[in-house]
Amino acid sequence: MSKENSKLQDLTAENLTRHVIKTCTSNVSNERTTELISGLIQHLHDYVREVQLKPGEWEAGWQYLTETGQFCTPDRQEMVLLSDVLGISALVDTINSAQARSSIATESSVLGPFHNDADVLENGASIGSEGVIGEPMLIHGTVKSTDGEPIQGATVDVWETNGNGFYDMQDPNRDGPDCRGIFRTDEQGRYYLLGVKSVDYNIPNEGPVGKLLKILDRNVTRPAHVHFQLRHPDYLDLTTALYSSESDHITTDPVFGVKTSLVKDFQKFDRLPEKVLGYDLRSSPLAQPESVAKNGIWSLEHDFVLLRK
Amino acid sequence: MSKENSKLQDLTAENLTRHVIKTCTSNVSNERTTELISGLIQHLHDYVREVQLKPGEWEAGWQYLTETGQFCTPDRQEMVLLSDVLGISALVDTINSAQARSSIATESSVLGPFHNDADVLENGASIGSEGVIGEPMLIHGTVKSTDGEPIQGATVDVWETNGNGFYDMQDPNRDGPDCRGIFRTDEQGRYYLLGVKSVDYNIPNEGPVGKLLKILDRNVTRPAHVHFQLRHPDYLDLTTALYSSESDHITTDPVFGVKTSLVKDFQKFDRLPEKVLGYDLRSSPLAQPESVAKNGIWSLEHDFVLLRK
Structure with a gap:
């Protein structure tokens, strides 16, 4: 293994979130961007851990968001409607x-x-x-x-x-x-x-x-x-x-x-x-x-x- | 005002989440559905409150998800890629x-x-x-x-x-x-x-x-x-x-x-x-x-x- 690999950290359910947030923010200078992306990752990850999201449920989730995006037209904003009903x-x-x-x-x-x-x-x-x-x-x-x-x-x-x-x-x-x-x-x-x-x-x-x-x-x-x-x-x-x-x-x-x-x-x-x-x-x-x-x-x-x- | 209206509860940043979760779950008998939707609403709302999401940021959010959904084709699953990079x-x-x-x-x-x-x-x-x-x-x-x-x-x-x-x-x-x-x-x-x-x-x-x-x-x-x-x-x-x-x-x-x-x-x-x-x-x-x-x-x-x- 190369020297680079010796630094490889194994990501677990516990340390992954911290690592992802660091990856998303370490090159960002805008404080608000850092705040928005960090909070989003923290809450989405906490949700996944809390409900112990299953692969089939995760798949249903991205399929649902894809379908919602694709349903939108200039005259129909289904993503806003989703935000509304939630x-x-x-x-x-x-x-x-x-x-x-x-x-x-x-x-x-x-x-x-x-x-x-x-x-x-x-x-x-x-x-x-x-x-x-x-x-x-x-x-x-x-x-x-x-x-x-x-x-x-x-x-x-x-x-x-x-x-x-x-x-x-x-x-x-x-x-x-x-x-x-x-x-x-x-x-x-x-x-x-x-x-x-x-x-x-x-x-x-x-x-x-x-x-x-x-x-x-x-x-x-x-x-x-x-x-x-x-x-x-x-x-x-x-x-x-x-x-x-x-x-x-x-x-x-x-x-x-x-x-x-x-x-x-x-x-x-x-x-x-x-x-x-x-x-x-x-x-x-x-x-x-x-x-x-x-x-x-x-x-x-x-x-x-x-x-x- | 009618009798019905006298029961109208004014929704605030504090009681809205509880009310939305109740609305989403009170007719649901499947326990897993209740768990998944309650947790999702709780975390999304907590996020909005925590970062004090601004209307322009909210708009950028639904526009981004719409765009991501619309970018998907049978050969390109951009929503999965988004899930991957987060x-x-x-x-x-x-x-x-x-x-x-x-x-x-x-x-x-x-x-x-x-x-x-x-x-x-x-x-x-x-x-x-x-x-x-x-x-x-x-x-x-x-x-x-x-x-x-x-x-x-x-x-x-x-x-x-x-x-x-x-x-x-x-x-x-x-x-x-x-x-x-x-x-x-x-x-x-x-x-x-x-x-x-x-x-x-x-x-x-x-x-x-x-x-x-x-x-x-x-x-x-x-x-x-x-x-x-x-x-x-x-x-x-x-x-x-x-x-x-x-x-x-x-x-x-x-x-x-x-x-x-x-x-x-x-x-x-x-x-x-x-x-x-x-x-x-x-x-x-x-x-x-x-x-x-x-x-x-x-x-x-x-x-x-x-x-x-």
Whole structure:
């Protein structure tokens, strides 16, 4: 044996982890990289030792991750969905939420896998295309600072499913963006648009994540909700969602996104409520008095409170 | 708020993990499934909390796993390679190795991502096709029980790179199986074949795993080795490899497969050594006395010891 070999250390279940971490970090100068990779190896190895992972289980694991990666398309992020159903997305959201440490600011919620580019629209516009399925719902309110000052020029990115429970990208009958749009608050800090009354829907379950939830016999239905992402140069970004208090799934959300402060009563009116009479709703036929008198209209109202940077 | 909502529990960094584990296991009757999923969630969540994972880091993580999954093809298992370079494969191998608990049995080593179907060949055949690159090397020895009894009829599945450091599936100039074959031990427990002298080679590094190793500034060169997988109905399967003591990378294997007992001296002869004169080598032109006199021949000899079931 050569001199080099005389230094060969036999790796055991006990010393392997230390050796792998050393190999991964000894040439790395970035401290955060060292911290992230060391912790990852330590926890993955601890897991393998703790459950005494069998070769067949290890194989099932890498096959599952491969399948999950291969299931992803530009319109379907199955790996994020996996992170969601394992509560990792909610945990990352929670530990990073400055809002959670404020008693006034609107709390954050998970982004989910269905955010996408959308058109910038004028307040009062409808985010649903003509012939959109579902009941019309006004989505409106203000964006304010923690002092109660209205914030003008904040962008409010809104997205939700169609009334059939599909996001545009999931719906074979939709080509382009639908039920999503980006608005800008006016000088009173107001945003207002016509959306669709949210419905409970099943997270997509024909892929690897669906297979996992089936094995675990877990609920796949999310409570009805509307997603929001708010941005303004002077304030912290906020990704959140508002959930319908009516839903039977409010306490069993498969992606762990619901927080009490984000649960709202969706209200139905048979005429436009006084509050919204100042809104310019000319571009939304379903928000015209005649239509409302005939079909009624739902209202989801929320005043968002942002933290100053 | 409905009655249901009054039960809504706000999830925090502290209680979320318990809630996710409960959600994942409360309908599961299989104890092993419960153990595997609970431990996985606990360790992933602990990791996120410990390193205080940032949203951008989380995003880089799911994007990396997606990319790794999408890089896989029937001929390239990048997810296994990722498991290999993080030492997970070696750990799973080690904790499951019955051989490691015996002082006599041949130790196991990692399978690696390049095992594939191969033809069953007669002892004495060459696993390299005509025109194979590299120096001829006899790979031979016996398969025995821990009592020293020869084991007849054991299958010895052998695979290695070509002399250019590529497995057949990586080599654009190779279509079918090459430098791999399955042999069966004779009545004396012997296996013997003509292979190629193993060379150090770089693990494939043009994909996501290569990107990671580059960030970590890690060695990508594996020490020269030959893979073996041995099976016999009465004995425990053994997946292992033999490593060349000559290699400069014996202590820095990027996939952590080397064990002292698996490091062998590859020997060069200018005529067939006496030991092999009883072998039927008629089907391998490069093992004929004239060729050996001209080019020499390498020898890798190993007696494998299997554990009875």
